[in-house]
Amino acid sequence: MANPYMKRAQKLAGNAESAVRQATTPLRNFGFPFRAPTVPRGVEVPPEASGLGAHYDTGWARRPLASSIRGVITEGPMRLAARILTNPEVTGVDRLASLQRLETPPPVIFAPTHHSHLDTGLMIRSIPLVWRRDLVVAAAADYFFNKKWKAVISALALNAVPIDREVTGRKSSDLLVGLVDKGSSLIIYPEGGRSPDGWGQEFKGGAAYLSSKTGAPVVPVFIDGTGSIFGKGMKRPKPGSTKVVFGAPMWAEDGESTRRFNARIEAEATVLGDEALTDYWSARSRAARGESPSLTGPEHTSWRRDWDLADRRKMGAAGKRRRAKRSWPDLG
């Protein structure tokens, strides 16, 4: 008669062996229902609508709970990070005073120049509270909404809504028009993306179009210095100084086309850029003579472009970091 203890031990050993085998078996060896079903030949499954990119629904991020969480993020860590990394000097906010003091300030479309991912945090920090409370950021659908985690973070922390850069999507523009009509202010980068080489890019007509559609004024903003702190292609940020210059609110004139209005916005941003690097009177005088230095840089494409960029940066907020403090010897 077999030993009962031996039998039990054999059974336990068998169970353990089977558990180990199962645990070490590659997932691919498991079949349905552990894997997706195979599709019979000849059957074409219709593609499932993607919930990412321009199709990502950000409605949840504008609900009260998400808004409260965002308030904590923007007024706390984001503000602190912007302060530490960018040490901003904000000027020109007084140009918005007349709008700001109205009983119900109208929504505004902020159109800043764009050199870095830091620009959005910096803008949110710099915009007066009356507009910051209800602020939406138009963010590139192909970059900020291409993965679920990025989409959730962008929508929650920045109140970003996806905008399609590659095709002129009606969905994106309808969403933005709807939000502005409901009273939200908007940050939209008219250059369409970060500067690839440190110089500005031509303005696209998004801000002008939305303003014409909604009647909300466009406020051009020039941001100087973020490209040197965390520009495109940089792996980690190098803290430095920045300058944010707000322009006066602009409306499309009667019968003015979007293209012409956009050109005016770009011209004003160019003058603000000159003002940031020199001063108000020099910038206005040069603008009147048609001699404002172009945002997009010189025409040539060789190393001379980078050379000129270095000169420009020396004049701006980025140059402050490089100026060493002189210490004079103590001669008694």
Add this chain to the structure above:
Amino acid sequence: MLFWRGENFSLERLPADRSRVIYPPEPLAGIEDPEGAIRNALLSPMDSDPLPTLLKPGMKLTICFDDASLSLPKMRRPDTRQRIIEAVLELAAAAGVDDVHLIAALGLHRRMHDYELKHVLGDRIFDAFHPRGTLYQHDAEDYDNLTVIGETEEGEVLEINKRVAESDLVVYANVNQVAMDGGWKSITTGVASYRCLSFHHNPKTLQNTRSLMDRHHSALHQSLWRMGEVLRESGPQIFTVETTLNTNTFPKPFDFLAKREWEWNAKDRATYLATQKSLSAMPLKARRKIMHSIESPYEMTSVQAGFTPTVHEETLKHVYAQHLVEVEGQTDILTMGIPYICPYNPEGVMNPILVMCMGLGYLFNMYRGKPLVREGGVIIMTHPTYRDFNPVHHPSYIDFFEEVLTDTTDPAVMSEKWEKKYAEDEWYRHLYRTGNAYHGVHPFYAWYWGAHGQQHAGKVIIVGGDAPTVRRLGFTPASTMNDAFEIASDVVGRAPTVTHLHVPSVLVADVK
């Protein structure tokens, strides 16, 4: 009733049935688009060509602006002067004008600190012009840079800043907070020399100024208008821009100060108690700092530009529309709370001489027609009247208090005996020209400002003031309002009628 007491306030009882309180009118609505309104005024001026047609390349353009004595309290940024000057500069840039100077029209006031210039003009203008040396402050003692324009029929010599005199066009940016401001007064005092100012800033003229808020019955303004005529005939082309403000003086949480007491709700009463008790518990310096940090949410109610006299007449209509309160008859007693600020102590100490100047000079003069108090009546003011001076801003005031007021409080006597010594003192002149001090003669002018009130009133009582200091001013000290009425009974009897001037904000009583 609410009474100001310097950097604090108190509630006082006035005799029932015999008292009336004059409150400032409700603030008029401000212009929604001030930038647009200013631009329109520059493009469609009164009795003048539009500003763009006056601007030519190669011309000398000078822009003058009022100093920090306006507005009171300082207005929330952006200041009206910034809006005006930016609009002018935009047009000047477009016209290719390169030679632009900006001059703070100080007269004999102290030079403004850089932060005050930034507040008035904004960072953009300051950063663009100050480093170039083309934004500066008028110096009434720099005789190399002063020039005589001409003389009036009365023998008054008009001597003004040379740069202003030699400009092809002068634009003056005014803040007309009260009816006294603006018109020819701006240039003929703001950029004039001491010699020129002494023709009208004297006891005789100011005793015949009835009142400062009524240009047509003011000997001071008549003198200034005569000088204005000389300037028009022999001086540079002037393009005046004048703006008026509403009476929206106090931001939250101080907005209860502008309300009538019977309109105070529970929140206002609680705020009053909390503010009054907190201020009482604070050291004086902290109280002063809090009060001077108040920035008024004033709004612009009108803007007009062009030929100075035409513009000013239009401005006066807007100023009176906001400030005028019809009042029937005079009373035996006028009561007033003296606040922490007057035109001569922005960011500074309200010293005893300025208490006199504010009470008998400014608040007493807030009338048109007849004063609120009958001739020989009593004026009762409330103020701590501490013997405290700002040695940086008011150096000559200290000596004036110790030397001149111990000798006389009569404006005519002090003018004769002491004025020249202070006006020509080298040390005061140096402090005025290089530091942030008022001109040596300024305490005399502050005293003359109250000359009409001093002459008119039978007795002046200060409640709550430092007794020896109050006596030095020639006034009577009282501990409480009841004591003040008791003291006043010697002059006006046991049942006097009382008017309380509920300021600030500002009002002008149109006394019938």
